[in-house]
Amino acid sequence: MNKVMQAIFRAEFHKFVRNEPAAVEELERELMGLFKANHLRLDVPQVQRRVRSLRELPVADPLTSHYGQHFGVRGVVR
Numbered sequence: 001m002n003k004v005m006q007a008i009f010r011a012e013f014h015k016f017v018r019n020e021p022a023a024v025e026e027l028e029r030e031l032m033g034l035f036k037a038n039h040l041r042l043d044v045p046q047v048q049r050r051v052r053s054l055r056e057l058p059v060a061d062p063l064t065s066h067y068g069q070h071f072g073v074r075g076v077v078r
Contacts, residue, residue, distance in 0.1 A: 004034055008050050015059060024055045 011027035014020045028051065034040070 003038070004031060004040070004044075004047060007031060007034065008047070008054070011054060015054065015057075019059050021059050024051070027051065027054070 007027060007030045011023045011030075014023035014026075031047070031051070
């Protein structure tokens with residue numbers, strides 16, 4: 001199950017940090033192989049929820065898009 005969670009974390013990174021919307025399709029292919037190789041059930045509720053939410057959440061704009069253009073910084077300035 002650790003490999004499954006690592007695959008989900010990797011897909012989240014690729015989708016939200018690297019802005020790659022195809023990360024979910026790659027995750028689904030990788031999960032099918034992991035479940036078959038390790039004889040796990042495909043209906044693990046935790047995995048289904050994570051993949052479904054990952055599929056539904058939109059890819060975010062880069063961090064510097066709006067806030068950085070207006071204020072010139074990201075975070076708290078003393």
